[in-house]
Structures are given as C-alpha cells and as structure tokens.
Amino acid sequence: MANNRMEMRRAEIDEIDATLLELLNRRVRVVAEIGTIKKATNTPVSDPSREQAVLQRLRTYNAGPLDAPGVERIFRRIIRESRRIEERVWRTEDRP
Numbered sequence: 001m002a003n004n005r006m007e008m009r010r011a012e013i014d015e016i017d018a019t020l021l022e023l024l025n026r027r028v029r030v031v032a033e034i035g036t037i038k039k040a041t042n043t044p045v046s047d048p049s050r051e052q053a054v055l056q057r058l059r060t061y062n063a064g065p066l067d068a069p070g071v072e073r074i075f076r077r078i079i080r081e082s083r084r085i086e087e088r089v090w091r092t093e094d095r096p
Helices: 002-040 048-061 068-092
Strands: none
Touching: 002 068, 048 068
16 A cells, blocks of 8 residues: 555656656756857856846745755756856857
C-alpha cells in the first residue's frame, strides 16, 4: 500500500519535472530574444539591479514550503544560466 502511494507520488514528481523543464525552456527562448534586443541596442548582458529585483519579487511571492534561501539559490542559478544564454547570443549572432 505504502509502496503504491510512493510510486504515485513519484509519477507526480515526474509530471512536475516535465512541466518545469517545459517552463525553463520557454524562459530560455524569451531570454534569447532579450539577448538579441540587448545586442541590437548595445545594452550590457548583466543587469544586477534587474536580477536583484527579480529575486526580491520571488521572495515576496514565495508561499513556501520552500524557504527564501532555497528560492534564491535556485533562481540565482536560473539567472546565471540565462546570462550564459544571452552571452551566447552576443557571440553568435551578427551585429545589426
């Protein structure tokens, strides 16, 4: 009985992971577009004030049970990967 319940919960985690991956890839597509815009306008890839605003907004929205430091660690990593994508756009696309 407990084993069946655990398998059901694991299947639910698998579904959630698939949704998270879909959303992360959607985010990366938007980030790449922003990178193209930044390149066209010669705007720096890194925007520390925007990054801090994003983290603050997420801390405010977080209802738990994930704690604020956990949210921040996860989204700092997402932001770092987003910056890497933007930098790749800068290197690979032709300048307007």
